[in-house]
Amino acid sequence: MKLQKMLSSTAAAALLAGSVATATAQERDMRQFEGTTLDLLYAEISFIPGLKQLLPEFEELTGITVNIETQSEGAARQKAQVESATGSGAFDIVGIQSGNLPLYAQNGWLVPVENYFGTELSDAKTLDLDDFIPSTLDSMSFDDTQYCLPFFAATVILYYQIDKFKEAGITEPPKTFEELLEVAAKVQSEGTPAIALRGSPPSTAGNIWIYNLFLYGEGGKIFADFPDDMNPVLNSPEAEKALETFVTLKRDFAPEGSVNFVFDDVVTAMQQGNVVMAIEGAPLAGRILDPAQSKVAGNLGFAVVPGGPAGPKPSFAGHGLCIAAASDNPEAAYMFLEWATSAENMVKISQNSTYLATPRNSVWENEAFKDKYNFDYGGGSFLEAYQKSLDAAPADYYPPFAAWGLVSDRMGLAVQSAEIGQSTPAEALAAAEADIKEILEDEGYIK
Amino acid sequence: MTDATAAAPLDRALLRRTRGRQNRGYRRFLLPAIVTIVVLTIVPLIFTLGLSLTSLSYSSIRGPRFIGLENYADLFGDARFIASLWQSAVLIFVPLIFQLVFGFMLALVMNERLPGLGWLRVIFIIPMFFPPIVMGLLWKVLFTPQLGGINHYLGLIGISGPAWLSDPTMALISISVAAVWGWTPFVTIMFYTAMQTFPSDLYEASRIDGATWVQRIRFVTLPLLRQTALVVIVFRIMEGLAIFPIIYVMTSGGPAGSTETTNYYAYITGFEFLKVGYASSIILTFLAILVAILAPSTRLVLKNVGERG
Numbered sequence: 001m002k003l004q005k006m007l008s009s010t011a012a013a014a015l016l017a018g019s020v021a022t023a024t025a026q027e028r029d030m031r032q033f034e035g036t037t038l039d040l041l042y043a044e045i046s047f048i049p050g051l052k053q054l055l056p057e058f059e060e061l062t063g064i065t066v067n068i069e070t071q072s073e074g075a076a077r078q079k080a081q082v083e084s085a086t087g088s089g090a091f092d093i094v095g096i097q098s099g100n101l102p103l104y105a106q107n108g109w110l111v112p113v114e115n116y117f118g119t120e121l122s123d124a125k126t127l128d129l130d131d132f133i134p135s136t137l138d139s140m141s142f143d144d145t146q147y148c149l150p151f152f153a154a155t156v157i158l159y160y161q162i163d164k165f166k167e168a169g170i171t172e173p174p175k176t177f178e179e180l181l182e183v184a185a186k187v188q189s190e191g192t193p194a195i196a197l198r199g200s201p202p203s204t205a206g207n208i209w210i211y212n213l214f215l216y217g218e219g220g221k222i223f224a225d226f227p228d229d230m231n232p233v234l235n236s237p238e239a240e241k242a243l244e245t246f247v248t249l250k251r252d253f254a255p256e257g258s259v260n261f262v263f264d265d266v267v268t269a270m271q272q273g274n275v276v277m278a279i280e281g282a283p284l285a286g287r288i289l290d291p292a293q294s295k296v297a298g299n300l301g302f303a304v305v306p307g308g309p310a311g312p313k314p315s316f317a318g319h320g321l322c323i324a325a326a327s328d329n330p331e332a333a334y335m336f337l338e339w340a341t342s343a344e345n346m347v348k349i350s351q352n353s354t355y356l357a358t359p360r361n362s363v364w365e366n367e368a369f370k371d372k373y374n375f376d377y378g379g380g381s382f383l384e385a386y387q388k389s390l391d392a393a394p395a396d397y398y399p400p401f402a403a404w405g406l407v408s409d410r411m412g413l414a415v416q417s418a419e420i421g422q423s424t425p426a427e428a429l430a431a432a433e434a435d436i437k438e439i440l441e442d443e444g445y446i447k
Numbered sequence: 448m449t450d451a452t453a454a455a456p457l458d459r460a461l462l463r464r465t466r467g468r469q470n471r472g473y474r475r476f477l478l479p480a481i482v483t484i485v486v487l488t489i490v491p492l493i494f495t496l497g498l499s500l501t502s503l504s505y506s507s508i509r510g511p512r513f514i515g516l517e518n519y520a521d522l523f524g525d526a527r528f529i530a531s532l533w534q535s536a537v538l539i540f541v542p543l544i545f546q547l548v549f550g551f552m553l554a555l556v557m558n559e560r561l562p563g564l565g566w567l568r569v570i571f572i573i574p575m576f577f578p579p580i581v582m583g584l585l586w587k588v589l590f591t592p593q594l595g596g597i598n599h600y601l602g603l604i605g606i607s608g609p610a611w612l613s614d615p616t617m618a619l620i621s622i623s624v625a626a627v628w629g630w631t632p633f634v635t636i637m638f639y640t641a642m643q644t645f646p647s648d649l650y651e652a653s654r655i656d657g658a659t660w661v662q663r664i665r666f667v668t669l670p671l672l673r674q675t676a677l678v679v680i681v682f683r684i685m686e687g688l689a690i691f692p693i694i695y696v697m698t699s700g701g702p703a704g705s706t707e708t709t710n711y712y713a714y715i716t717g718f719e720f721l722k723v724g725y726a727s728s729i730i731l732t733f734l735a736i737l738v739a740i741l742a743p744s745t746r747l748v749l750k751n752v753g754e755r756g
Contacts, residue, residue: 074719077719078718078719081505081718081719081721082718085505085721085723103505103506103721106506106508107505199702200699200701201701201703255593256592256593256598256610256613257591257592257593257610257611257612257613258613259613259701259702260591260612260613260698260699260701260702265593268593269593274593402505402506402507402508403506403507405506405719405720406506406720406722409715409720413703413704416701416702416703417703419702419703420613420614420615420702420703422615422703422705442502442504442507443504443506443507443508443509444507444508444509445508
C-alpha cells in the first residue's frame with residue numbers, strides 16, 4: 001500500500017518534472033506581483049529565522065513584501081488551524097508539519113502547490129522536484145496531491161557524551177533497547193542523569209514523537225491495519241514492553257521533572273552536559289553544538305537510535321510551506337515558496353543560521369554544508385547518523401489521517417500517566433485503546 | 448424614623464406622576480449598552496448554543512450534523528470532563544480560602560499604620576502588576592528543578608524538595624500557590640479599603656468596654672467585613688477562570704491531565720482538536736454550573752448594595 005503510493009507519487013513527480021522543463025522555456029516575469037504583501041505564519045523552527053534574513057533579497061527580486069509571523073510550536077499550530085477553519089485569510093502561506101497535513105487537505109484549507117508546477121509562474125530549475133528526498137516530498141502530499149513544498153526533514157538520533165561513555169567502559173553506542181537500559185545504568189552518576197527524553201504530551205511534537213520509536217521498534221502498531229482497519233491495537237504486549245522501557249528510562253534515568261520536558265528542555269539538558277545521552281531531533285544538533293552556548297561541543301557522539309525486534313525505527317516528520325486557500329495572492333505565494341525552498345536558498349540558510357534539516361539531496365552534497373555540519377569528534381559522524389536515520393525512519397511514523405492529533409494526544413496522556421505512576425503501562429494502554437476507539441467511532445473512521 | 452415613613456408615600460406618588468416622562472428620557476441612553484451586550488454576549492452565546500447541538504469537528508470524515516443533545520449526554524460519560532470539573536473546583540476554591548485568610552491578615556497589618564512600614568503596602572500589592580502569563584512563567588521557573596528554583600534553596604538547608612510540577616497533587620498545589628500569590632493583593636486591597644470606612648467610634652466603644660485587640664477583630668472588624676467578603680468571594684469565583692494562563696504556562700493541564708480545568712479542556716477540544724460542537728457543549732455546561740453557583744450570591748450582593756444605597 002505504502003510502496004504503491006510512494007511509487008505513484010514519484011512517478012507523478014517525474015512526469016511533472018518533464019512537463020515543467022518544456023513549459024518554462026520563456027523567461028518568467030519576476031516582477032508581475034510587485035507591491036503585493038504576503039503573510040507567513042509558522043513556528044520558530046530552524047530555517048524560518050534564516051529565511052527571514054534572506055527576505056530583502058526576495059523583495060528586491062520581485063517587489064513582493066513578505067511578513068513572517070512566528071509563535072511557539074503549539075500556539076502557531078492552533079492559530080493556523082483556527083484561522084483556516086474560519087477562512088479568515090489572515091495569512092497567505094502557512095507552515096505545516098506532515099502529521100497535520102491530512103487535516104488541512106481534507107478540509108480544503110490549502111491550494112495544492114502542484115497546481116502551479118509547469119505554469120509560467122514556475123521555474124523547473126529552481127523547483128527541481130527530483131532533488132528532494134522522496135520521503136520528504138511524499139510527507140507533504142496527501143491523496144496523491146502535492147500540497148506543500150518541504151523545507152525540513154525531521155528525524156531523531158541518539159546523542160551521547162563521548163568521555164562519559166569512555167569512563168564507564170562503553171565502547172559503542174547501544175543498538176537495542178536492552179543495551180540502552182544497561183548503558184543508562186552504567187553512565188548515570190550523582191548529579192548527571194543518564195538520558196533526557198521529551199515528556200509533555202500535548203500535540204504531535206510531544207512524548208509520542210519519542211514513544212512511537214519504542215513502539216514501532218518492538219514491532220507494535222497503533223492501528224490494526226492502517227488505513228483499511230483503523231481499530232486501535234495499543235493494548236498489545238509489544239506496546240506494553242515499549243512503554244515499560246520508556247517509563248523505566250524516564251523514572252530511573254532521566255532528570256527530575258522530565259515528565260514536563262518539551263524539546264527545548266531536552267536540547268538544553270544535552271547542550272549543557274546535564275545528561276549523558278538524549279534521543280532528540282537531529283535537526284537540533286546545530287543548537288546543541290552552538291559554540292556560543294554548548295558545553296559538550298567536541299565531546300558529542302551521534303548514532304542511530306536503538307531498536308527492538310523490528311530494528312531501529314527513528315521518528316520522522318516533514319515540515320513544509322503551503323499556500324492558504326483563503327489567500328488573496330496564491331500565485332505570488334507560490335513564487336515565494338518555490339524561491340524559499342530552492343537548493344540555492346537552503347544552502348544560504350544553512351550558512352546564515354543553524355539550519356541543517358534540509359530535504360534536498362544537493363544540499364547534503366554541498367561542500368560548504370558538509371564543512372559546517374559534518375561534526376565528528378570520534379564518536380561517529382553526525383551527518384552519517386542523520387542520513388542513516390532518515391533512511392531507517394518509517395515514512396508514516398505519524399499515520400497520515402485528519403484525526404491523528406486526537407489520537408496522539410490520548411496516547412500522550414497514557415504515556416504520561418504510566419510515567420508518573422498513576423497507572424501501570426498495561427492499564428494506561430488499555431484505557432487509551434478504549435478511548436481512541438470511541439474517538440475514531442465519533443469521527444467516522446471505524447463503524 | 449417617623450419622618451422617613453411619612454416621606455415614603457409622598458415619594459411614591461411623585462414617582463408615579465413622573466414615571467412616564469422619565470421612561471422616554473432614559474431609555475434612549477440605555478440603547479448603546481443594550482446593543483453592546485446583545486452583540487458581544489447574547490449573539491455569541493446563542494451561536495455557541497447552536498454549535499453545541501451539532502457534531503462539527505474538522506477532523507471527522509463525516510460532515511457536521513444536527514445531533515440534538517448528544518454532546519451533552521456524552522459529557523456525563525466523559526471521565527476527562529468529570530475530572531476537569533473537580534480540578535476546576537479545587538483550583539478555584541483552594542486558592543480562594545488562602546486568599547481570604549492572607550488577604551485579611553495583610554489588610555489588618557496595613558490598617559495598623561505601623562510607623563515606618565508604609566513601604567510594606569507597596570510590597571503587598573506588587574503581584575497585582577504582573578499579567579497572569581508572567582505570573583505563570585515566574586512560578587514555573589521557581590518550581591522547575593533544572594532552573595534552580597525553590598528546590599535548590601531547599602537543598603541548601605538539607606531538604607529534598609518535592610516534584611512540584613511532575614506529580615498530580617503537587618502540580619495542583621503549585622498552581623494554587625501561584626494563584627494565592629497573584630490574587631491575594633486584590634483581596635487585601637478590598638478588605639483594606641473597607642476597613643478605612645469603618646466608624647472609629649465602634650472601636651473606641653469596644654475599647655472602653657475592655658475588649659482586647661483580638662476581641663475587637665472578632666466582634667467588630669469581622670462582622671463589618673462580611674459584606675465585602677461576599678463581594679470578594681463572588682468576584683474571585685467569577686475570576687477563578689482567570690487562572691487559565693497560569694495553567695497554560697506552568698503545566699499545560701498536565702501531568703496526565705491532572706491540572707486540566709474545564710475551561711482548559713474546552714479550549715484544547717476546540718482549538719487543538721477542532722471538535723467545535725463538543726467544545727461548545729463543554730463550555731456551556733461549565734457556564735451553567737458557574738451561573739447556578741453565582742446567581743444566588745450575586746443577588747444577595749446586589750440586594751445588600753441596594754438596601755445600603
